[in-house]
Amino acid sequence: xxxxxxxxxxxxxxxxxxxxxxxxxxxxxxxxxxxxxxxxxxxxxxxxxxxxxxxxxxxxxxxxxxxxxxxxxxxxxxxxxxxxxxxxxxxxxxxxxxxxxxxxxxxxxxxxxxxxxxxxxxxxxxxxxxxxxxxxxxxxxxxxxxxxxxxxxxxxxxxxxxxxxxxxxxxxxxxxxxxxxxxxxxxxxxxxxxxxxxxxxxxxxxxxxxxxxxxxxxxxxxxxxxxxxxxxxxxxxxxxxxxxxxxxxxxxxxxxxxxxxxxxxxxxxxxxxxxxxxxxxxxxxxxxxxxxxxxxxxxxxxxxxxxxxxxxxxxxxxxxxxxxxxxxxxxxxxxxxxxxxxxxxxxxxxxxxxxxxxxxxxxxxxxxxxxxxxxxxxxxxxxxxxxxxxxxxxxxxxxxxxxxxxxxxxxxxxxxxxxxxxxxxxxxxxxxxxxxxxxxxxxxxxxxxxxxxxxxxxxxxxxxxx
Numbered sequence: 001x002x003x004x005x006x007x008x009x010x011x012x013x014x015x016x017x018x019x020x021x022x023x024x025x026x027x028x029x030x031x032x033x034x035x036x037x038x039x040x041x042x043x044x045x046x047x048x049x050x051x052x053x054x055x056x057x058x059x060x061x062x063x064x065x066x067x068x069x070x071x072x073x074x075x076x077x078x079x080x081x082x083x084x085x086x087x088x089x090x091x092x093x094x095x096x097x098x099x100x101x102x103x104x105x106x107x108x109x110x111x112x113x114x115x116x117x118x119x120x121x122x123x124x125x126x127x128x129x130x131x132x133x134x135x136x137x138x139x140x141x142x143x144x145x146x147x148x149x150x151x152x153x154x155x156x157x158x159x160x161x162x163x164x165x166x167x168x169x170x171x172x173x174x175x176x177x178x179x180x181x182x183x184x185x186x187x188x189x190x191x192x193x194x195x196x197x198x199x200x201x202x203x204x205x206x207x208x209x210x211x212x213x214x215x216x217x218x219x220x221x222x223x224x225x226x227x228x229x230x231x232x233x234x235x236x237x238x239x240x241x242x243x244x245x246x247x248x249x250x251x252x253x254x255x256x257x258x259x260x261x262x263x264x265x266x267x268x269x270x271x272x273x274x275x276x277x278x279x280x281x282x283x284x285x286x287x288x289x290x291x292x293x294x295x296x297x298x299x300x301x302x303x304x305x306x307x308x309x310x311x312x313x314x315x316x317x318x319x320x321x322x323x324x325x326x327x328x329x330x331x332x333x334x335x336x337x338x339x340x341x342x343x344x345x346x347x348x349x350x351x352x353x354x355x356x357x358x359x360x361x362x363x364x365x366x367x368x369x370x371x372x373x374x375x376x377x378x379x380x381x382x383x384x385x386x387x388x389x390x391x392x393x394x395x396x397x398x399x400x401x402x403x404x405x406x407x408x409x410x411x412x413x414x415x416x417x418x419x420x421x422x423x424x425x426x427x428x429x430x431x432x433x434x435x436x437x438x439x440x441x442x443x444x445x446x447x448x449x450x451x452x453x454x455x456x457x458x459x460x461x462x463x464x465x466x
Contacts, residue, residue, distance in 0.1 A: 023094040027067050027254055029086055032291060037063040040085070047084045053077070066095075094250070138196050141180040146173060154203045157211045165212040166221075174204050174224040179346055181231055186350060186387045189427030190238030197232035201248070204228045219261075226252045226264030227347070230271055237275055238389075240428040245275060266295035266308070267347065273311040277318060278429075285315030302338035303348045309335065310359045317366035325363055332360070350390055354382035358394040365397075370404050377401045381414070384421050389430060392422050396433045403440045412441070412453040423460045 030040050037060045044058040056077060065071050072095065074082065079090045086093060138147055150173045157164040177200050181193055204225040213221060233248030249272045256264030273288035289311035296305055309332035316325035336356050358380030364373035380394035395418045402411035415437065422430055438457060441450040 023067050023069055023072075026094045027250075029088075029093060030063075030067075031253075031257065032287060033086075037067070043085050044078070044081045047081045048077075051080070051084065056081070094247075138177060138199060141177055141184075141196055142173065146176075149173075150203070154206050158206045163210060163212045166207055166217065167213070168217055168220070170207055170211075171217060171220040171224055174200070174207070174221070174228065178224065178227050178231055181235075182346060185231075185235065185238075186389055189389050189425040189430065190235035191426035191428060193426075194232065194235040194239050194241075197228065197235050200228045201225075201232050219259075222255065222259045223261050223264060226255045226259075226261055227267070229255065230264070230268050230347075233268075234271055237271070237278075238427050238429045240432070242275065242279065246272075249275070262295040262297055263299050263345065266292040266300070266304075267345075269295065270308055270311055273315065277311075277314050280318075282315040282318035285318070286312055289315060301341050301344045301348070302335040303340055303344050303351050306332045306335040306356070307348060307351055310356075310363075313363045314359070314366070317363040320367070322367055325367060329360060329363060332356075350387050352387070354380045354394065355387070355390055358390075358397060361401075362397060365401060365404075370401060374398075374401050374405070384418065388421060389425055389427055392418060392425065392427075392430055393433055396422075396430070396437055400437050400440065403437065408441070408444050408447050409449040411437075412449040415453055416456060419456060419460055 030037070033040070035043065041058045041060045041063050044063075045056070048054070048056040048058070058078070058081070062078075066074065074090070074095065079095070082090055082093060082095075138150075141147075142150060150170070153164065153166065153170060157166065181197050181200065185193055204221070208221050208225050229248050229252035233245045233252065236242075236245040236248060249268050252268040253265055253272070256262065256266075256268060269288045269292035273285045273292065276282070276284035276288055289308055292308045292311065293305075296308060300308075309328050313325050313328035313332060316328055336351075357376040361373040361376030361380060364370075364376065377394065377398040380391075381398045382391045382394065384391045384395070395414060399411040399415050402408075402414075422434055434457070438454060441447075441454060444450045
């Protein structure tokens with residue numbers, strides 16, 4: 001800013017205003033409790049009284065400030081109350097100490113330029129250096145002319161003084177980008193595609209927030225943005241970046257909720273159920289799956305209802321709720337038998353016979369029914385040429401089932417065939433599943449098959465580091 005006085009011009013630097021980042025995670029958990037902002041304020045006040053503090057009163061304005069991002073790390077007494085009401089540490093409620101905040105509201109990972117120091121409670125790396133935004137670009141996901149046109153339009157919307165009016169072709173480019181990422185995800189894994197998906201989120205957000213459009217275009221763009229968020233969340237999950245995945249899923253949930261897109265809301269909840277199961281939180285997994293089913297209206301095809309019921313069954317299996325799990329599995333089987341339909345959403349296309357068998361078999365394994373699970377897991381291993389990442393995971397699960405039955409040689413023989421495929425993927429999640437199998441093999445130190453397989457794994461790891 002320039003200020004003139006008595007012939008002298010003084011140039012003053014003005015610090016940019018602090019970027020306010022909405023706490024979408026807190027809003028999500030409040031929604032799942034069935035609370036309005038006022039309800040949450042009342043419950044916090046009641047929690048304070050329960051703890052013997054009759055002076056602290058929370059109001060709706062305070063909750064609104066938390067969710068709007070005006071307060072990123074509440075005072076200690078409020079952190080204690082929030083943890084008492086939600087039963088979770090505040091770090092899981094979307095509150096982050098100011099020094100870990102980033103311009104986009106989540107940790108964008110560029111490992112080549114950051115130095116990992118510690119890990120957070122979800123196992124994600126915490127970096128010492130400043131976070132950076134990924135530059136726009138989608139690799140070969142769009143053709144060169146498409147990408148050039150799409151990015152020029154996005155950048156104009158971001159930088160133009162007046163809002164850019166966008167049309168259906170922008171939506172179609174965004175939807176095509178999601179489809180391309182989804183297709184490649186099955187053969188490559190999340191690590192290779194996560195940067196492109198985050199760029200897609202960034203581009204879609206710019207179009208949605210900084211452009212003008214008609215009602216029909218707006219609805220399609222909202223839905224596409226939600227699906228891009230969910231896809232990026234899945235890739236972060238597949239890459240082992242659980243906190244990033246949670247933030248992306250939460251934003252998709254809130255976007256779907258406020259814009260009335262139940263498909264987006266339910267899809268986000270379904271993926272959150274998967275993550276909760278993987279992180280050992282079966283109660284949350286069941287709650288998310290049940291919430292997804294509540295949002296499954298006329299748009300939900302039998303295949304979609306199948307996956308929601310399977311998510312619920314997995315959480316119930318982990319809880320040891322045999323009869324409830326069996327009921328959920330029966331419901332999923334009933335929907336699955338209706339077959340695929342032309343109006344199935346693209347993201348459900350992976351749910352074929354092999355995938356259904358695997359997910360059902362895993363439930364039986366969690367319930368301790370190893371013998372009953374064996375045939376299903378064997379069927380789920382399937383053909384590695386299609387949906388390679390999922391079939392690789394299914395094969396490892398089958399190998400673990402064989403190991404539980406002490407069929408070490410057969411498990412290792414299957415593993416030797418699938419190892420090159422596993423290490424061709426960019427999926428830390430699948431490698432972690434392989435590691436669990438290797439840990440099981442160490443219980444057989446005298447087994448020649450086990451030792452040879454472990455040597456082969458070491459060789460692949462060494463080759464990959466080079």
